[in-house]
Amino acid sequence: MNETLRTPKSEPSARERLLGAALQLVRQKGYDATSVDDLCRAAGVTKGAFFHHFASKEELGVAATQFWTKVTSQAFAQADYQHFEDPLDQLIGYVDFRVQLLEGRSLPECTCLLGTMAQEKFESSPAIRDACFEGIHTHATEVAKMIAAAKARHAPEASWGAESLALYTQAVIQGAFVLAKAKNDVALAADMIRHLRRYVELLFHHAKQD
Amino acid sequence: MNETLRTPKSEPSARERLLGAALQLVRQKGYDATSVDDLCRAAGVTKGAFFHHFASKEELGVAATQFWTKVTSQAFAQADYQHFEDPLDQLIGYVDFRVQLLEGRSLPECTCLLGTMAQEKFESSPAIRDACFEGIHTHATEVAKMIAAAKARHAPEASWGAESLALYTQAVIQGAFVLAKAKNDVALAADMIRHLRRYVELLFHHAKQD
DNA sequence: TGACACATACCAACTGGTTGGTATGGTTTG
């Protein structure tokens, strides 16, 4: 809870190194296949340090989702599309940004920790499942704000809901990752997200023509 | 290779029982978390039988994807939408059918083995990854046939490709499963797939208005 | 027809290695 209170400027603490290793390894190998020893090795700490900071592997899993949400939300907060005036431009800009995030990255680097862990642990660990959904929901809420504003301005009578569409954007992105992993081809994910872009455009064009 | 040559009418062989158990358990607990002992217990056979039929756990994983593809493709072949005359009606009917498949089912029962395994093993097992994509690709090709026919009749000038859209339908469905698992709510998946339905409608309505 | 050869299907018990987790002791820091 009192994170990063100890090392103001120096290198990250063991806890943060473990969390960083978790973001990498879990996306690469999956949660179950990533052992505590793997995490300790990658973080350069021992098992004693691990269980000093986390009561269990599951607790690290939950903490990793929160760490992920913190790190990624910072990246989105600094993206260019945030400065667009028209919320519809912001929304389209967000979708394009999601495509940009794929460029030059390998699959483990550009895919989502939350979707990976949720898919694997939804039954066996409610704590991790809920933590994953909370992270997704947090992000989707930000997207829903843009959508709600764009809807108010451009399509106030539309039948679809802003939150539902926001969740849909996340579903498409998660599904794009699944298919990209299966084909072992990041470009496939970009192709899928471009369909999402077209859908958003059609939703608003369609509304305008009403 | 010479499957079910031995028991013409009686109960399924150990091999098929193991594959059936794999469809259930892997969707429920994931591939790594499903041990060989788990599979043997569920199938009512011993470990010796397991390794008589499969050289390794990975080989069972590959066989399970093929078994899954066989079973599910039969279900789609018998669905009502196949008899619709207009290929666009078929396509919409297919999407609606995917929603129907969710009703009254728990998450492990209605989600896709291929997406689950691909997400988990895409890095650690190329054999399983490729087998998953083959299954997805096989199904997507069937969907692409409907889309291509619908496009030829209703939107011949459309800029999007039939195969790309077919893959997109699968991406949406996979992503819907991921989010549904995270929220632990099958209804969310149905909501996502209804967005897909709207997208398809917009694509063809839009083309008609050109 | 009967006997031998061989393959398939399956089982119980075991093995070496890995797993998440613990017990304990030492070191740094406020």
Add this chain to the structure above:
DNA sequence: CAAACCATACCAACCAGTTGGTATGTGTCA
């Protein structure tokens, strides 16, 4: 000093895979 931090050594449970064996065919040839 006391608390936070971290290392070493260790454990019982579990893992995929192996072993040596039995039971039941199935094809072949005298």
